Amino acid sequence: RGVFLSVKGVNAKVRVPHFHETDCDLYTFLSIFLVYITRLYKKALRATLGENVEMETATCGYPRIGVNREMKTACEAFWAKKIPLKELLSISGQVHTTSLKDQLDAGVQYVGTGLHSLYDHVLDWTLRFGFIPDRFLPHASHASRDELRFLMARGSSGETALDMTKWYDTNYHNMTPEINASVLSRSATYTDLSDYVNLLKNAVSVAGSPARIAADVLGPVSFLERSSLDGVSFEEVLDSLLPVYKQTVEAIAALGVKRVHLHEPALVLARIAEHKWMRRAAERALADIKETASAMGLEMEIVLLTYYDDLTDSWDWISQLPVDGFGLDMTRGSNVDLIVKGQFPKDKSLVLGLIDGRSVWVDQNAIEMLEFVKSQPSMDRCKIVVGPSCPLLHLPIDLASEITEENRDAASKGSEAFVSCLSKATGLPEETAAGLRFARQKLKDLVQLAGASSAKAGQHAKVASLSKDEQKEVEAVGDVRRTTPYAERRLLQLNTLQSVVLPTSTIGSFPQTAE
Secondary structure, three states, rough: OOOEEEEEEEEEEEEEEOOEEEEHHHHHHHHHHHHHHHHHHHHHHHHHHHOOOOEEEEEOOOOOOOOOOOOHHEEEHHHOOOOOHHHHHHHHHHHHHHHHHHHHOOOOOOOOOOOOOOOOOHHHHHHOOOOOOOOHHHOOOOHHHHEEEEEEEHHOOOOOOOOOOEEEOOOOOOOEEEHHHHHHHHHHHHHHOOHHHHHHHHHHHHHHOHHHEEEEEEOOOHHHHHHHEEOOOHHHHHHHHHHHHHHHHHHHHHHOOOOOEEOOHHHOOOOOOHOOOHHHHHHHHHHHHHHHHHHHOOOOOEEEEEOOOOOOOOOOHHHHOOOOEEEEEOOOOOOHHHHOOOOOOOEEEEEEEEOOOOOOOOOOHHHHHHHHHHHHHHOOOOEEEEEEOOOOHHHOOOOHHOOOHHHHHHOOOOHHHHHHHHHHHHHHHHHHHHOEEHHHHHHHHHHHHHHHHHHHHHHHOOOOOOHHHHHHHHHHHHOOOOOOOHHHHHHHHHHOOOOOOOOOOOOOOOOOOOO
């Protein structure tokens, strides 16, 4: 309505509201008309959803140590028998609530909940599945579940603790589940999801609605890959796991939570193509979970989250798994190739892991990557959710904690004052300090990124530049670009390393000096 057109041959006279009347050919008319229709669509969308139509955001884990390391202090006090278990649990609950409020107040639409722990989330799921090693069984009848957790984690005078292993290529370490025939035979007796359900209940209560919560669940493939099996097969263990996953889905649904983040970092392992059991486990488990949700008539969105690397080695079958969406780490590996080549399923949602969950620096290229992904033809009908590359549990919580007490008031007087105080506190140049990001700052960046447009890209991506002295140091290093393509280097590495899947040189860092 309001668009008038007269056509004579291939020429047209067009008058569109907000445009000048003009003579043009049909091609030009159609171009103008599409612009007009787009304006109407955006206007209608804003009227329906509100003025600021932004992409959705999601998180999948948050630092659990506490802003002032409350959990560390409380755990050590409990181990030294200076505080009772009740006080430890109270402090843990307060830290969890603060973590939830951080994410909710930042404006995150789907707050991932379920990785908060007194010690280690892999150990938590070990207990939930009822996998209690023989040597700890005498304690199971009288010790609380939380006391049993610490016994398995730290051992005692008579029992050796579970082994600890590196969590993929991070500096985090997880406890290794021990599963043999006797452990497996009694697991159903000791299955207990109560602590997980309590985490979700607290989250729903704090959020005020289950719609803001996403249930974080450690997936079966990653749990099995982390486990030490003795005399039992992966299929036998999976038989024991599936009923518990069914109970988990039912418990999540009972709280009204309709979004599930199934964490499967194991799927990024470079040699996964050789692990046939992983594919069988993933296909069988996800089919069972989907069937459970369908049988209950649940409108539950199940998103398979992967991180720490890309899925290019196994995407051909992973992309066919019965889930509603996938989470891809866009800060490591080459997941962007899957999108560029049009290999991402059009009927699945995509959690785009653009905010680096392992780096304390601003994500300079996040907005450009987001705009690039959105521009791909294969993404036309895809629902994109902006998220971190992995759980944020690897990060410190707040930059404000680095500022001394006497400078807190000064730091609260704007971003420039904050950076100035942070620079003084850390000894970093202001240009460098301005680029620091801890978990709370990453949340802000995440939400801003989702609302950013291409026009705001420069503003969002503007970061601290190197000082002149730092630039000289960089130039002195020279050109360190590799002369051999990555694909060739990767084959050489695999041939040399053989069975080492995710190699690292040291747990810490080498001194950053010339010597």
